[in-house]
Amino acid sequence: MTRPIIGRVVPERWRTTGATAPGQRTVGEPGTARIAVDLLGGDQAPAVVVDGALRACRADPSLHLTLVGPADAADAVLAALKPGDRRRITTAITPTDTISGAVAAVAQGRADALVSAGDTRATVLAAARELGRWPGIRRPALTAVLPTVAGRVVLLDVGSSVDPDEETLAWHARLGAAYAAVVYQVPAPRVGLLTIGTEPGKGDRLRRALPNLLVDLPLPGGARYAGLVEGGDIVLGRAADVVVTDGFTGNVLLKGLETAYALTRPPSPDKTPPPRAALLLGVSGTVVVCHGAAAGPDLAAGIALAADLHRRASVAAIADLLRYSEVSHD
The missing domain is CATH 3.40.718.10 (Isopropylmalate Dehydrogenase)
Known part of the structure; x- marks a missing residue:
């Protein structure tokens, strides 16, 4: 099994509606999936990402989202949800570099997986740097x-x-x-x-x-x-x-x-x-990338995919099958 990686902290301002306190590593309840969502990822962001996050949250009552991005985009999700559902939302107020913020949430244990429709190269580089690559993998x-x-x-x-x-x-x-x-x-x-x-x-x-x-x-x-x-x-x-x-x-x-x-x-x-x-x-974490032109249903499907992969421990199982036991930050 791959070991968890503690990544570098990126500057961000955390607001929580009852979830994790800033800097605290937690493990979700059985059956839950905590997904960090890059609110500024995509050609039509943040509108389509907000739409996708709302669709995913309404479809899966065991889903918990960490919304990484500007306050107004995160507030649009909270305002559209019922009060009971808002408790499943944590926001990381990050005006820029939201991809790094989402990766850091996984690296620091505040999320189980991340979803982004942002720049592919930036996502791959941030994930490789903060989560670590499996030995032998130069290019995930x-x-x-x-x-x-x-x-x-x-x-x-x-x-x-x-x-x-x-x-x-x-x-x-x-x-x-x-x-x-x-x-x-x-x-x-x-x-x-x-x-x-x-x-x-x-x-x-x-x-x-x-x-x-x-x-x-x-x-x-x-x-x-x-x-x-x-x-x-x-x-x-x-x-x-x-x-x-x-x-x-x-x-x-x-x-x-x-x-x-x-x-x-x-x-x-x-x-x-x-x-x-x-x-x-090829990285030690569950990272799902959507098209830059993704629509709301596509983002929702990407979030659902990330949640399913986490719940099934798919990345760890793949690593086990490939006989990996550690990761590299080279």
């Missing part, structure tokens, strides 16, 4: 789940490492396999490498070099390397359960498919499509 991976004809596929990276090397993508293959095995209970996940064709030697230098490494790479959860996959294979979902690519290509693919599905409908037979949010894997 943003991990998303897409609906497919066959069910769903885990896609990583979708925006964290835009120019990775072979070692980074090899680690991402491990992370994706562990994620599929732990969160979705996929037996022996099939891991594919995204490229422009399934014939050997297709793709750029990185894609030509990586298959030789992935073939012999030990993967967690009984996973195995399934070979090269194309974009169409992701929609069908029959060739691989996990698809590895660089963050540039993954982000373009993710946004393109999500927009197409929004205009038509997701191909998944599941009644509930996966949330439009990504988990940052």
Whole structure:
């Protein structure tokens, strides 16, 4: 299991409606989930974040939110809630650098997870610095789940490492396999490498070099390397359960498919499509990143995802599967 990390304190002014006192590390009641929400994250923040926080709070009576941002945005959430629900809200009044404030809430034990639709690079850097990276992980991976004809596929990276090397993508293959095995209970996940064709030697230098490494790479959860996959294979979902690519290509693919599905409908037979949010894997904490263009329902789904991952201790279980026991702040 990963050990908790005490992060550096960022300047902020805490107001509480009955929750944690400033600087006090606590553990939530069984079944509760304490989620730090970056109120200024997103293109339409804080309005859409306020909307998402209200939706999430009303849908989950065991949810406790720490709202990190300016006082007026936090007050908009409190004013819209019933008096009984307001006791589940803590505010951290931070006019700027709200991402660092949200990360610090997790690092200092005041929250169990965080959600932000803010700048991806700033979120990744703050999480890596304050929460610590798992050994061997130089670049954490943003991990998303897409609906497919066959069910769903885990896609990583979708925006964290835009120019990775072979070692980074090899680690991402491990992370994706562990994620599929732990969160979705996929037996022996099939891991594919995204490229422009399934014939050997297709793709750029990185894609030509990586298959030789992935073939012999030990993967967690009984996973195995399934070979090269194309974009169409992701929609069908029959060739691989996990698809590895660089963050540039993954982000373009993710946004393109999500927009197409929004205009038509997701191909998944599941009644509930996966949330439009990504988990940052490779840091010692639960960090969920939403699109900058996320709407209120997307933010609510991201908060619900963070709460579910915390309640199931998913990040710790993934770390256990990968046999990690400590984190690095290098």
